[in-house]
Amino acid sequence: MTRFLIIISIIYIVSAFYGFQGFKTLFRNVWFHWAYGLLFLAALTNFIIRVINYVPGDGVRGQVANAGGIFFAFLLLGLVFGIFLLLEDIVRLFVFGYNKIAGLSETQTQFFPSRRKFISGIALGIAALPFGALLYGMYKGKYNYKVLKYALEFDDLPDAFDGYQITQISDVHSGSFDNREKVAYGIDLINKQQSDVILFTGDMVNDKSSEMELWADLFSTLEAKDGKFSILGNHDYGDYTSWPSDEAKAQNLEDLKNLQKEMGFDLLLDTHKYLEKNGQRIALLGVENWGRGGFKKAGDLEKAKTGISKDDFKILMSHDPSHWEDIVLKDDYHFHLTLSGHTHGMQFGVEIPGWVKWSPVKWRYKYWAGIYEELGQFINVNRGFGFIGYPGRVGIWPEISVITLKKKGLT
Missing domain, CATH: 3.60.21.10 (Metallo-dependent phosphatases)
Structure with a gap:
């Protein structure tokens, strides 16, 4: 359980941090940056506390189940957001390498910030879908008879x-x-x-x-x-x-x-x-x-x-x-x-x-x-x-x- 908790926490932190790079591109307000970080941190902390205090045999329910659901929603948000940005960075890297080999000037090869902002916006919109769906499922969907x-x-x-x-x-x-x-x-x-x-x-x-x-x-x-x-x-x-x-x-x-x-x-x-x-x-x-x-x-x-x-x-x-x-x-x-x-x-x-x-x-x-x-x-x-x-x-x-x-x- 300890190894699993460490591995999943590392994946969570890396995806959240990578996604934050795109979030900063979309939102310049520093209070938004703090909100992003604190929400991700709160979800991770709550999950770790519930797992550590979990008593084997109690079943996955109650507070530990809710903490796991919220954690997984934030994990998906960070992963989907981060994957889109990673793919865009990979494309940037290949284009940069090609242009260097081709001897093109920096003016000719510039990637405008607006392109990064556009990709970040698309990524965040797509990532928000499973995030919102999982939270809705927890608070409304489970009793939607x-x-x-x-x-x-x-x-x-x-x-x-x-x-x-x-x-x-x-x-x-x-x-x-x-x-x-x-x-x-x-x-x-x-x-x-x-x-x-x-x-x-x-x-x-x-x-x-x-x-x-x-x-x-x-x-x-x-x-x-x-x-x-x-x-x-x-x-x-x-x-x-x-x-x-x-x-x-x-x-x-x-x-x-x-x-x-x-x-x-x-x-x-x-x-x-x-x-x-x-x-x-x-x-x-x-x-x-x-x-x-x-x-x-x-x-x-x-x-x-x-x-x-x-x-x-x-x-x-x-x-x-x-x-x-x-x-x-x-x-x-x-x-x-x-x-x-x-x-x-x-x-x-x-x-x-x-x-x-x-x-x-x-x-x-x-x-x-x-x-x-x-x-x-x-x-x-x-x-x-x-x-x-x-x-x-x-x-x-x-x-x-x-x-x-x-x-x-x-x-």
Whole structure:
């Protein structure tokens, strides 16, 4: 950690100093120069203090997460600004060398200050974009809840469930929340959908069940006619923090299970329930976390489907979409709809409905956000209700999914 802190601090200082050369070209007022230096210094100092005082096992949240977010925003500002100026200096150097070799006079080879000022202005404008976006994501974007609605058609949906509405939420990560009013707004937005059932697809906490205690009263107010069901995500097992003993870790998981029950969630652990309507029914299955690439593989699909028929209409709750890709799609039971989360859309990307849908997380997950269809089966990958690590969201907003089931051929 010490080596990392030294290296990142050196990169930060060099980029800030190099960028300052362009800043001086644009702004002659000495007070602006002081402001530039003090802001960069404050962001670095705050970050170093938070990292030094960080207690391993506490999770990247709260003050250390905010300090890291601000530091990274200033780091990007300095890097982008500095890179543009460095490229311009490299061009200057090559032109200067060429002109010397060509024997041109200084009058003929002069680079006017206005050119440097122009380049600095362009560089600062471009650098300000990621800087502003990261700060906006921290202070506004992380609670910019969006209700995304989908209508999915099926040939074999029981007639009684035509028009049946599901609200899916995922990845609450309650340990990262810092604004009760905003979270309450999100809960109210879920209830306003008046769905038949609410399904939560894992990661209630970052690490510890105690993180949810401050928010349990809010999530207890979630209501749906046919109830609310939940599963566990990879973070719910407490694998990413330290524990005094294995018994303490196991107790934490039991505490989280009990807390979910107290909040009114029916936690499905490799099992299933039937949702019934007008004498017809659909099967709702929930598995424990199963994830590719080093994530816990606790989910047992075979156990969850024991007792249901191949002919049943089936909705599966599985936290990690890699489970759908690697296991579920190949299963001969044909799972009509799978609901997942986990990816968060990396909390960063660009989405313009109908035009662009991009995030760096697509390089790891083929199915990373929204609805996908393969082999006549659907999956919805929810972008998450909360956030973790970077305390914000840029372009990929917190999501409340509302899915309406439709029977093909019915009006």
